[in-house]
Amino acid sequence: MAISKQRKEELLAQYIELLRESNGAILMDYRGMTVAEMSRVRHELRPLGTRLHVVKNRLMKIALQETGNSLPDEWLVGPTLISFCQDEVPPVAKALMDASKDLESLRIKGGLLDAAPLTFEQVKAIASLPPREVLLAQVLGSINAPASQTAGVIANGVRQVLNVLQAYVDKLQEASNGGELAAEAA
Numbered sequence: 248m249a250i251s252k253q254r255k256e257e258l259l260a261q262y263i264e265l266l267r268e269s270n271g272a273i274l275m276d277y278r279g280m281t282v283a284e285m286s287r288v289r290h291e292l293r294p295l296g297t298r299l300h301v302v303k304n305r306l307m308k309i310a311l312q313e314t315g316n317s318l319p320d321e322w323l324v325g326p327t328l329i330s331f332c333q334d335e336v337p338p339v340a341k342a343l344m345d346a347s348k349d350l351e352s353l354r355i356k357g358g359l360l361d362a363a364p365l366t367f368e369q370v371k372a373i374a375s376l377p378p379r380e381v382l383l384a385q386v387l388g389s390i391n392a393p394a395s396q397t398a399g400v401i402a403n404g405v406r407q408v409l410n411v412l413q414a415y416v417d418k419l420q421e422a423s424n425g426g427e428l429a430a431e432a433a
């Protein structure tokens with residue numbers, strides 16, 4: 248079904264805006280999906296901060312050029328469904344990978360992250376990343392570990408110096424107590 252020139256301009260403007268607002272995008276072939284399956288996928292993705300759109304491939308190619316992005320031409324052939332990730336990309340990639348396992352009609356073609364195309368394997372790798380909070384904790388742990396070790400080494404050195412000083416004080420007290428005992432014995 249042909250669409251009007253005005254509608255094409257609206258869609259192009261919408262695609263450009265979605266690409267500019269997105270942290271990433273994941274492209275899928277949805278040939279054979281039912282309306283119920285599409286609704287289920289949209290419902291699962293909604294809380295993850297993503298927008299799922301069936302796109303016109305020719306208009307998407309133009310929008311990609313306008314925003315300084317590029318994708319392999321074969322990804323924009325046939326029915327194309329794109330998830331525009333407004334928030335984090337890994338949870339969306341994971342949800343789509345899970346959905347594609349359940350639905351044979353949903354096949355991930357690739358993705359886009361920071362203007363760089365992602366292959367299916369890279370999308371799969373991103374989907375396997377732990378949640379952001381876990382990654383931040385791991386980074387902080389890595390940063391904190393050397394600092395803790397350094398603090399431990401310094402504290403151990405200070406402790407050794409204090410032990411030596413305490414032994415010296417004890418020795419002086421013994422010597423002075425020994426002199427007092429000798430004076431009392433006399």
